[in-house]
Amino acid sequence: MDKIKIHGGRVLEGKIFISGAKNAALPLICASLLTDETVTLTNMPMLSDIKAMNLLLEQLGTQISEFDDFVDGHATKTYSYRTKSIKSLVAPYDYVRKMRASYYVLGPLLARYGKCELSLPGGCAIGARPMDIHLSSLEKMGAKIEIRNGYIYAESDGRLKGTHIIFPGVSVGATCNVLMAAVLAEGRTVLENAAKEPEIGDLARMLNDMGAKIEGIGTSVLTIDGVSSLHGTVHKVIADRIEAGSYAVAAAITRGRIELINARPETLRQPLQVLKDMGVRIAETDNSIIVDAKGCHLVGKDIMTEPFPGFPTDLQAQFLALMLTADGASMVTETIFENRFMHVPELLRMGANINVHGHASAIVRGVKKLSGAPVMATDLRASFALVLAGLVAEGETTVNRVYHLDRGYEKLEEKLKGVGADIVRIKNDEED
Numbered sequence: 001m002d003k004i005k006i007h008g009g010r011v012l013e014g015k016i017f018i019s020g021a022k023n024a025a026l027p028l029i030c031a032s033l034l035t036d037e038t039v040t041l042t043n044m045p046m047l048s049d050i051k052a053m054n055l056l057l058e059q060l061g062t063q064i065s066e067f068d069d070f071v072d073g074h075a076t077k078t079y080s081y082r083t084k085s086i087k088s089l090v091a092p093y094d095y096v097r098k099m100r101a102s103y104y105v106l107g108p109l110l111a112r113y114g115k116c117e118l119s120l121p122g123g124c125a126i127g128a129r130p131m132d133i134h135l136s137s138l139e140k141m142g143a144k145i146e147i148r149n150g151y152i153y154a155e156s157d158g159r160l161k162g163t164h165i166i167f168p169g170v171s172v173g174a175t176c177n178v179l180m181a182a183v184l185a186e187g188r189t190v191l192e193n194a195a196k197e198p199e200i201g202d203l204a205r206m207l208n209d210m211g212a213k214i215e216g217i218g219t220s221v222l223t224i225d226g227v228s229s230l231h232g233t234v235h236k237v238i239a240d241r242i243e244a245g246s247y248a249v250a251a252a253i254t255r256g257r258i259e260l261i262n263a264r265p266e267t268l269r270q271p272l273q274v275l276k277d278m279g280v281r282i283a284e285t286d287n288s289i290i291v292d293a294k295g296c297h298l299v300g301k302d303i304m305t306e307p308f309p310g311f312p313t314d315l316q317a318q319f320l321a322l323m324l325t326a327d328g329a330s331m332v333t334e335t336i337f338e339n340r341f342m343h344v345p346e347l348l349r350m351g352a353n354i355n356v357h358g359h360a361s362a363i364v365r366g367v368k369k370l371s372g373a374p375v376m377a378t379d380l381r382a383s384f385a386l387v388l389a390g391l392v393a394e395g396e397t398t399v400n401r402v403y404h405l406d407r408g409y410e411k412l413e414e415k416l417k418g419v420g421a422d423i424v425r426i427k428n429d430e431e432d
Helices: 022-034 048-060 100-113 132-140 172-181 198-209 241-253 269-278 312-325 344-348 379-393 412-418
Strands: 005-006 013-017 038-042 063-071 076-082 114-118 144-148 152-153 165-167 188-192 213-215 221-225 233-236 257-261 281-284 288-292 328-332 355-358 362-366 374-376 394-400 422-426
Touching: 005 165, 005 379, 013 412, 022 038, 022 048, 022 076, 022 198, 022 241, 038 063, 048 063, 048 188, 100 114, 100 132, 100 152, 132 152, 132 172, 132 379, 152 165, 172 188, 172 198, 172 221, 198 213, 198 233, 213 257, 241 257, 241 269, 241 288, 241 312, 269 281, 269 312, 288 344, 288 374, 312 328, 312 344, 312 362, 312 379, 344 355, 344 374, 374 379, 379 394, 379 412, 412 422
Parallel strands: 013 257, 038 233, 165 188, 374 394
Antiparallel strands: 005 394, 005 422, 038 076, 063 076, 114 152, 144 152, 188 221, 213 221, 257 288, 281 288, 328 362, 355 362
């Protein structure tokens, strides 16, 4: 497996282009299954998760074309998707185990074809993340669902039926899946306690461009009047707020200055406020966020993860690493996933002072220095936290199992090198 080696101690300064959002692109790809016309997605990130989802759709029968493109002078990708006819209604284990977001094919296939067989999904081991809300909601719309032999078997007799659904908990995945199912359902569907993440708004806007009738975008109540068919469209994927937040922390933790090109500050209000409260200078332009920590004295700040617009769970690990370099103590409370402190033992190897209380909270105390060490990545966002620690640690840090990073961070080493980091990827075949 590839490794990343970092020599810490460099102050980062420069510009980083923020790629299209992985968490927006994945459901958008699956939404292309809802029409027999072409859906073209621009500003697409080049990530292993995108490749895995494309392979799954090709297995179902989608024709996919890839094009080189540019956004604000930066190389990116455009993909076109057309599912004129279906080859298979089965999302098999070998595809789904690589990426949890594969479950986004369930709603579209059930809505358009009335049937789907989906392997129970895999993904990062940060918590159980059951699909109960997805399945119970689809059952309320008339689907018949069974789980056996590790597969979900879903079927509907004719079109799904619009209904009133109150989600028992805020779920991004369930909101996306049921929203995609509802656009082709018969009648009106009302989703209460829907997740409000920007990626859901991006999905809803594209669906409306395809002919759907969705109201309440950006709120916790979505009203969908089903239509008989959708048409194709061209859609630009929104910028990745988690990537932007991660590189904002890179600027802060190294006491550097980075301009995040293409970042959208309205999607990062809570994280940016935390940085300000810690002592970091933040400025916004028409097309960027400037994070300036040069000469700043940072103090610890308590954070608690919450659904959007609260502090995102996908930035918890990165901010925990930042707190290690601030004065005083900070409490980090995780309310979304029950197993999201797996990176803590690795940070302890580097000299961190962290006390985890159960699965819900951690007390982080600032330390005078971190020391480079070999560490093991456990999941996508925790991997970046280890990179951040390596950027400020004395000596060399080796991050193992970086395939996690490849799922969510495009050209990570290239972007960090561009702002002054001493970082290199060691390919598996380059090892002694």
